[in-house]
Amino acid sequence: MLIMAGVLGRLIGPQKKVMYRDPKAMELETAKEILAEVFRVRLSEVDEMIQNRFEEVHHQEAYSEGDGLWPQEFWLDE
Numbered sequence: 001m002l003i004m005a006g007v008l009g010r011l012i013g014p015q016k017k018v019m020y021r022d023p024k025a026m027e028l029e030t031a032k033e034i035l036a037e038v039f040r041v042r043l044s045e046v047d048e049m050i051q052n053r054f055e056e057v058h059h060q061e062a063y064s065e066g067d068g069l070w071p072q073e074f075w076l077d078e
Contacts (some may be wrong), residue, residue: 035049
């Protein structure tokens with residue numbers, strides 16, 4: 001893991017080095033870079049995908065609290 005941190009430290013600009021003092025932040029950034037490479041998209045698009053997923057989950061949780069509204073989607077199991 002230390003080798004990866006060193007490589008990432010050299011690849012990214014000095015403005016992001018402060019963030020990598022936190023191992024979880026470094027792990028998140030590494031995961032985002034992997035997703036960007038796998039899906040062949042920019043890091044900003046990965047951030048957008050994560051934000052959209054967060055909003056979707058948050059939206060679903062709001063409907064599951066029993067507010068009396070119909071869910072946006074539902075499935076019929078046969």
